[in-house]
Amino acid sequence: MPSTPTVTGRFAPSPSGPLHAGSLIAAIGSYLSARSQGGRWLLRLEDVDEGRVRPGAADTILRQLEALALDWDGPVQTQSSRKAVYREALVALQAQSMVYPCACTRQEIRDFGEHYPGTCRSGLAPGRQTRSWRLRVPDHLPPWEDRFHGWQPSPAPQYDPVLLRADGYFAYILACVVDDGEHGVSEVIRGGDLLALTAVQRYLQSTLNLPHPQYGHLPLLCDADGRKLSKSADSPAWTGSPSQAWEETLRLLGWTTPAGLHGASALEWRDWACTRMAVEQPLYGTAPLACTSRQR
CATH class of the missing domain: 3.40.50.620 (HUPs)
Incomplete structure (x- = not known):
């Protein structure tokens, strides 16, 4: 067996x-x-x-x-010590168009109310430069089951989290998952x-x-x-x-x-x-x- x-x-x-x-x-x-x-x-x-x-x-x-x-x-x-591994994962996501470049500054995001509205989803505005890379998240995600709290309903439309920050550091969410x-x-x-x-x-x-x-x-x-x-x-x-x-x-x-x-x-x-x-x-x-x- x-x-x-x-x-x-x-x-x-x-x-x-x-x-x-x-x-x-x-x-x-x-x-x-x-x-x-x-x-x-x-x-x-x-x-x-x-x-x-x-x-x-x-x-x-x-x-x-x-x-x-x-x-x-x-x-x-x-x-x-694992930055190269996270870079490899980001490149794989870029190849699938699952991520996109973002030019928004911290101040601009604060002006949005801390919830990023997808400003750069369809492409960077003329003259703007890439500052970070974001994960393209669907409007609806499937429910999942928590071990202690049971089924968690499909959340409301999600923000697109940063995977590679403007300061060059990989974000927690990418490193943790990898x-x-x-x-x-x-x-x-x-x-x-x-x-x-x-x-x-x-x-x-x-x-x-x-x-x-x-x-x-x-x-x-x-x-x-x-x-x-x-x-x-x-x-x-x-x-x-x-x-x-x-x-x-x-x-x-x-x-x-x-x-x-x-x-x-x-x-x-x-x-x-x-x-x-x-x-x-x-x-x-x-x-x-x-x-x-x-x-x-």
């Missing part, structure tokens, strides 16, 4: 700063999902936007994951802020003849004012104890944690959670994608 394909998950933080408390939800959630199925868990540093990389952040992230006993398979992947496809990622467990991007990512996968991973979106951790914790907002780095991080993260995912594990090592928490999930515990239910919790 043919063997069952190995589940491959991944965690892909940006080294624009250390992990904050909200990052741990995606890290622990994606790890538990892959490991409880006997699968691989890859670590990728999404440093394709080199202008946002902070010195020392990558090493800090690795140390934070090690403190949580989150071990990864294979070498740590980096996007900054990397997931090349590395055999079969499931993507991540924060709910990326739910709206998934339909376009799936479309880009189709244009590049790449398989669709299973997607599952987890709740966001917000500050006391209801704002999502993020590195771009300089949310404080996670500095608490690994035991507390495991306990609080699992509770945010809807788990009931045993009193006997309070204060246990990260390794004990990890092994208990993997075993329980493999036997009976769903990773996450259907609670709202946003939640509020005070950082400690």
